[in-house]
Amino acid sequence: LRSMVVDPDIKAGVIWAGVVANYPDLLTRWRRPNNNQPPPSLSTARRWRTQLQEQYGTPEENPDFYASISANSYLDDLSGPIQLHHGTADTSVPYEFSTTLADQLEAAGQPAEVFTYTGDDHNLSQGFSEAMARSVDFFDEHVKGID
Structure with a gap:
């Protein structure tokens, strides 16, 4: 998000399970998740x-x-639309970070797409292919101008 605030040449952004709050x-x-390791x-x-x-x-x-x-304080200044992806079973980054960001983007009048992967982890292991295809399509549309 910070990059899209300071550089108006960045036309779109995609965030997967982002530490954005x-x-x-x-x-x-x-x-850090408690995974029984020191x-x-x-x-x-x-x-x-x-x-x-x-x-x-x-x-x-x-x-x-x-x-x-806080990057979230500058959502009005974003240079383009955002696409968010997050798995509901993410134990590394709270899923609510993405849902809160989506609500904040909407309140700021910023275009955003939000994709939830039910039961998926931080790496979107189950939905990886679908998330990647959505990301490529989003960049094709907003960066290359391909519909």
Whole structure:
């Protein structure tokens, strides 16, 4: 989404099971799935939540900051339509991130297509061919101008 805000030459975007949400949701609802494996070492990349809140406060303490860095705050400025794909059994990224984004796109008056893959996982393993065909058709229509 950020790319489509800063570059008007990007004509369309497709997001599969995207980690696209406002920062309060990212901080509270996006976690590494519990797959009975020990967590990776606490590297800088793994401590981003703590570091962000230590530097800027919590979303409740500094809502303007978090709105300013949330891609969802800039949906009015997108350069083209969006297509979303998400499996309902995704354990890596909450399915609700895509449904919330779809609602936000609609509220912003932005054209969007949303495809749900019932029972499918983060990789859209069951619906991969269908999702890929839909994505190619979407880019053909909105980037190449082929109907």
